[in-house]
Amino acid sequence: MPNFVTVATVDEVPPGELKQIKREDIRLVLANVEGQIYAFGWECNHTSGGPLYDGWLEGLEIECPWHGGRYDITTGEATSFPACDVIPVYEVQVEDGEIKVGIP
Numbered sequence: 786m787p788n789f790v791t792v793a794t795v796d797e798v799p800p801g802e803l804k805q806i807k808r809e810d811i812r813l814v815l816a817n818v819e820g821q822i823y824a825f826g827w828e829c830n831h832t833s834g835g836p837l838y839d840g841w842l843e844g845l846e847i848e849c850p851w852h853g854g855r856y857d858i859t860t861g862e863a864t865s866f867p868a869c870d871v872i873p874v875y876e877v878q879v880e881d882g883e884i885k886v887g888i889p
């Protein structure tokens with residue numbers, strides 16, 4: 786069972802935006818797609834490890850800014866070359882304006 790940790794407020798992640806969460810124990814990206822918050826790993830798994838928090842959201846996909854690999858942010862699965870493996874995705878809860886992410 787994951788441990789839910791508050792990482793941001795909803796106000797910090799407007800619709801269509803990304804937010805990097807970088808703390809000692811947690812590194813991930815929050816995305817707001819039409820009011821729904823998603824959380825996924827910040828590092829592209831292509832060999833160069835591109836920063837997905839600087840990528841582009843298109844629907845429910847994130848595109849890596851370095852070589853254009855894409856991932857489904859709901860499953861973490863790669864959807865476009867050169868991304869070729871899954872990235873982690875995390876459960877999200879929103880309570881009283883706070884975003885909580887389930888850390889395994």
Ligand code: FES
Pocket residue numbers: 829830831832833834835849850851852853854867868
């Ligand atoms: S580092 Fe992300 S596609 Fe190459």
